[in-house]
Amino acid sequence: MKKLIIGIFALSLLVACKEQKNVEEDMPAVNDEQVQEMAYLDYGAKITDKDAIDAMELRRIYDGMTVGDTTSVKVKGMIADVCVKKGCWIKLPVGDQAATVKFKDYSFFLPKNGKGKEVILSGKAYKNITPVEELRHYAEDAGKSKEEIAAITEEEVTLSFVADGALVEKFDNPDVEEAANTEE
Template identity: 50%
Template sequence: MKKTILFIAISLVIVSCKNETKTTETKIEDVKEEIAYTSVGMQINDADALTSERMMVHYKNMKVGDTVPSKMKGKIAEVCSSKGCWMKLDMDGENQVMVKFKDYGFFMPLDAEGDVVVNGKAFITETPVDELRHYAEDAGKSKEEIDAITEPKLEYRFEADGVLLKTE
């Protein structure tokens, strides 16, 4: 009888000291690379911004007088050297979009370059000769280049209420 009680006691000790292996789940989350921007004008984000190529498809389907609310990415080709009151974005190597800022409420840094995200409305307009000459003057063009402007030009335009300037 002593042996049976001893056997049961030893069995209980062994069972109670049993090593349990616990498994833990490790979740791996997708990490989106954060891009640092300097915000100018209204606070915006870069979510859902159209690429410049995709935006050009919209511009090609527009006519003078059409407006499309949009958010797009682009690369700065030129900034007003006078006070930063406009900029031109290179869209596809052949086309540029003239960007002005809503109600002249903000300006771009004169040395701004690189990638931007702009939010506002896209439209097409026919720009008169005197305005084209004014922009050429703001851009620091020579007198000969300014005098060579003799015809109005159909232009892709954008009125931005907010801009994100990518910082390096």
């Protein structure tokens, strides 16, 4: 009798395990592209989240550059600031500084309400000398006060980035301007 009970128990376990395996086999496969679509809003050229370096690694790259140097890179970080008028630039923290990110040929913009969201950018990083008027323009776009804008009196060596594609962490109601392909 014991052998019969043990046999029935063992058979029940095998059937239960077999049924579980069939449930897993019947589930549709989710590929990396579908996972990406579930996680990010896509802007500009099509890119993936694969092989992106973090912002601290980008800082090390900038540290090795001089004004005029350029390198292609894909970076992942957080949006620290964004143009509140159009979303035509963002600030990406890289260590104790922030890189100013613009979008290639002004062909796309990021959400004006994207501050604090994760972003993955593909494009070119470079060091640049930014004139006073352009620095003031960025300050105005960021909604700075007249006093803060007037306090900008010297050009700066800035960390710059021109993105050809971007992924932004998905969120409800992104406020995105249509790009007119005109530079401001």
